[in-house]
Amino acid sequence: MKLKVLAILTFVSMLTALYMIFLYAPRETLQGDAMRIFYIHVPLAITGYVSAFLLFIGVVGFLRTGDLKWDRFGETAAALGVAFISAQLITGSLWARPIWGPWWVWDSRTTLQLVLDLIFIAYFMLRSYLPDPQKRAKLSAVFGLLGMIDVPMNYLSIYLFRTQHPQPVISPGGGGVAPEMALTMTASFIAVGFLYAYLFNRRLAIAKVEEEVDYLEQVMLAHE
Amino acid sequence: MKSMSAIIFKDIVIEMRNKESITSMLMFGVLVLVVFQFAFETTNVERELLAPGTLWVAFSFAAILGLNRSLAMETDNDCLQGLLLAPISRGDLYLGKVASNFIFMMIAEVIVLPLFVVFNNLDFNVKLLEVAGIACLGTLGIASVGTILSTISANTRIKEVMLPVLQIPLTVPVVIASVEATREVLTGDTRGISSWLYVLAGFIIVYLTASYLVFEFAVEE
Numbered sequence: 438m439k440l441k442v443l444a445i446l447t448f449v450s451m452l453t454a455l456y457m458i459f460l461y462a463p464r465e466t467l468q469g470d471a472m473r474i475f476y477i478h479v480p481l482a483i484t485g486y487v488s489a490f491l492l493f494i495g496v497v498g499f500l501r502t503g504d505l506k507w508d509r510f511g512e513t514a515a516a517l518g519v520a521f522i523s524a525q526l527i528t529g530s531l532w533a534r535p536i537w538g539p540w541w542v543w544d545s546r547t548t549l550q551l552v553l554d555l556i557f558i559a560y561f562m563l564r565s566y567l568p569d570p571q572k573r574a575k576l577s578a579v580f581g582l583l584g585m586i587d588v589p590m591n592y593l594s595i596y597l598f599r600t601q602h603p604q605p606v607i608s609p610g611g612g613g614v615a616p617e618m619a620l621t622m623t624a625s626f627i628a629v630g631f632l633y634a635y636l637f638n639r640r641l642a643i644a645k646v647e648e649e650v651d652y653l654e655q656v657m658l659a660h661e
Numbered sequence: 662m663k664s665m666s667a668i669i670f671k672d673i674v675i676e677m678r679n680k681e682s683i684t685s686m687l688m689f690g691v692l693v694l695v696v697f698q699f700a701f702e703t704t705n706v707e708r709e710l711l712a713p714g715t716l717w718v719a720f721s722f723a724a725i726l727g728l729n730r731s732l733a734m735e736t737d738n739d740c741l742q743g744l745l746l747a748p749i750s751r752g753d754l755y756l757g758k759v760a761s762n763f764i765f766m767m768i769a770e771v772i773v774l775p776l777f778v779v780f781n782n783l784d785f786n787v788k789l790l791e792v793a794g795i796a797c798l799g800t801l802g803i804a805s806v807g808t809i810l811s812t813i814s815a816n817t818r819i820k821e822v823m824l825p826v827l828q829i830p831l832t833v834p835v836v837i838a839s840v841e842a843t844r845e846v847l848t849g850d851t852r853g854i855s856s857w858l859y860v861l862a863g864f865i866i867v868y869l870t871a872s873y874l875v876f877e878f879a880v881e882e
Contacts, residue, residue, distance in 0.1 A: 500878060552830050552833050555829075556830045556831065559826050562823070563814075563817065563826075563827060566817035566819055567816060567817055572816060575881065576816055576879060579809070579813060579875050579878050579879045580813055580827060582871065583806060583810070583871060583872070583875075586867060586871055587830070587831050587833075590860070590864055590867065591833055591834055593834070593860060593863075594834035594838055594860050595833075597841075597853075597857070597860065
């Protein structure tokens with residue numbers, strides 16, 4: 438029941454956000470329609486960090502308790518992290534081409550997100566080569582912990598490295614934004630937030646089923 | 662401390678007998694430098710700007726080779742089991758392995774460094790000592806995180822391939838900080854060097870502590 442409500446909320450908020458992004462929000466004078474991609478891009482970036490934080494909670498929870506439910510939690514966070522950050526990098530790249538010129542600029546934000554994405558992907562590669570569930574949980578938790586400790590340090594070093602990076606077009610203190618734009622951004626944040634929560638819930642359920650299937654397979658093999 | 666030095670002693674004795682780790686790191690490091698010379702020969706960019714990058718690519722990839730060797734040595738004949746059965750804490754075992762990995766990497770780097778100077782037509786002066794100091798810090802950073810990651814990757818089927826996948830994203834701060842610090846030393850403009858050294862020191866402290874604490878999870882059966 439709760440899940441259904443969440444699904445409906447996600448659907449409605451996504452439709453509303455899409456309507457607002459393409460029809461309600463005014464056309465930006467300098468960048469034209471290309472700027473509209475930001476309404477999706479920024480929430481995706483934030484959910485990337487949320488994933489990092491949730492993965493950190495998952496691995497610490499597992500290392501403290503040894504309960505596989507935390508392992509599933511961490512895996513789900515990392516899975517959504519890969520999906521959302523990759524989508525964010527693609528939308529950023531699509532925007533950068535007409536506005537900045539190049540597809541890709543090694544500025545602090547893009548570099549940081551790319552490294553975070555690579556850490557998430559490495560986490561998955563590691564998992565896929567560890568067949569035993571207990572061992573997989575333990576080793577990927579150790580790697581996840583080391584990887585998430587790395588995030589603030591990456592942040593620091595990359596910011597020092599790229600102090601001349603272009604400021605984001607939309608930021609809390611980034612000058613005047615039309616109220617319609619602010620409202621659209623809020624709607625988009627809500628929509629992406631609901632989508633994240635919904636996908637998180639679904640992915641977590643799949644991870645649980647996968648684990649049960651694994652267990653049943655092992656039981657069957659033991660009986661043969 | 663005693664158990665740590667025992668592990669270091671054991672690794673040095675083995676290395677003196679087969680010389681696998683240092684030779685492979687050394688050869689690889691030199692080859693990387695040579696390849697980069699070909700790649701950059703026709704560009705007109707100043708050597709002082711390009712050289713630090715090539716040096717750290719050589720160091721960090723050579724380190725991965727050495728780390729792979731170092732752990733393969735322990736897993737080949739189930740030597741790791743023996744180490745785990747020894748009456749020492751997992752943390753001490755970790756620190757011992759970090760120390761011996763660090764020593765081998767440093768030996769290889771000390772030989773690569775003069776070649777780096779020659780290939781790039783730099784001068785043998787006090788700057789080289791400063792670069793060696795940065796190399797010490799950067800290598801300790803790489804060894805601290807690399808030792809635990811090589812233990813993790815040794816559990817997978819594709820050990821040698823897994824390690825770089827795990828290690829390169831995590832050592833981004835070390836590589837950036839080391840390259841920048843080396844560049845500042847070579848170009849003589851050392852205004853920002855202290856912040857890079859802080860990044861390196863912070864990385865080393867954080868990863869040595871964190872890995873010391875979680876190493877038991879990485880080796881537990």
